[in-house]
Amino acid sequence: MPDSVLSLQHVTLSLRGNAGMVKILHGIDLEVAAGETLGLVGPSGSGKSSLLMIMGGLERATTGQVTALGQELTMMDEDALARFRRDNMGVVFQRFHLIPTMTALENVATPLELAGERDAFDRARGMLDKVGLAHRGDHYPAQMSGGEQQRVALARALAPRPRILLADEPTGNLDGANGQAITDLLFELSQAHGATLVLVTHAPELAALCDRTVRLRDGLIATAAAVEAAE
Template identity: 75%
Template sequence: MPDTVLTLKDVTLSLRSNAGLVEILHGISLDVTKGETLGLIGPSGSGKSSLLMIMGGLERATSGTVSALGRDLTAMDEDALARFRRDHMGVVFQSFHLIPTMTALENVATPLELAGVDDAFDRAAEELKAVGLASRADHYPSQMSGGEQQRVALARASAPRPEILLADEPTGNLDGTNGEAIMDLLFGLRDRHGATLVMVTHSRELADKCDRVIRLTDGAIDQAALQAAE
């Protein structure tokens, strides 16, 4: 039986707003196995990104449990969660989240330095080369296109060799050509490093490349869609 790297049991998420309590996720139970590629799809507002953030410990579940690599994320404090992400996870955001005052090389090297990697800049240079940006190592985010910035973000997420790679709409801000390039890079990174990949996407083409696709509707897993897929 394949190793399970992510397990969610009866996860709910409720957030308070000016209009009162908003129920975002309802009783999500889900296992993700080692090396699997899982696509999360569904209409805007269905809870896809919130679910991804809970998987990465970037958002706390209101109830239920979340385990990653056998560790209970729901029992960790913020410092422990940050260390766990540093050591085991890579996260790619739709809006890149690069540090504007750092070059591409420095952006990629930063998580490696925080993890105490001795050859942080050498490895960062290797990752930039792997995403086709060796010549842009000394450029700042403002000097790069959106597609280039997303490739830097991918290199940064993959440089620490994470067991789990989470991507939130990685092609959402890109045109078709750049989107296809990022798709190829994402799956290439998975193949090179053996990471488990979970991604939120509106792209049917990207979802179709995944081993498994789960559709969320109104904060719950669409069971009818699951049965149809089976």
């Protein structure tokens, strides 16, 4: 695939469980193009979230090769992977993963500070404004609703202007109205920043917004189908 920013070749994943080693992924081959929006769909336990974590270097493939932006993640140690994610990736987790002892503003500014950005707090304020939470900058996660926390998490992921954005069930814990708001922001802001977006979802309406969907079943890619973007 031309201009591929993510490439997985013969990727497998096995994890140790109570009954011994469990094979999660069974030889995944996948290419994701620059600027593409890709939905990972399939039943619970099919390996969607594990595949997303491997793409982000948050889980190591047991075998196979994972390449992002021309860099082979499978050859990097943990420090190199952390630096690569800091400089190139944003991750939106289903359960937000905000730092509870930090305000919304501090949560969004943290990855910018780690990257050495001098205007970290100014950029963080700007991102909070884009997600409609400029007035909540001094509030802690426990003082915010689930929808507000997810918007802070989205602002944090996008503030460093990553080239790759990974989202794991970004609307899974939200009601209909908040879920729609996060969906709109996710696509609007990733497009504005020119990020390649890969998301895991059970929601057909969210998957339908993607340029392409890949369906997983029992750790294998069952189908890869192009879908029309919503009008």
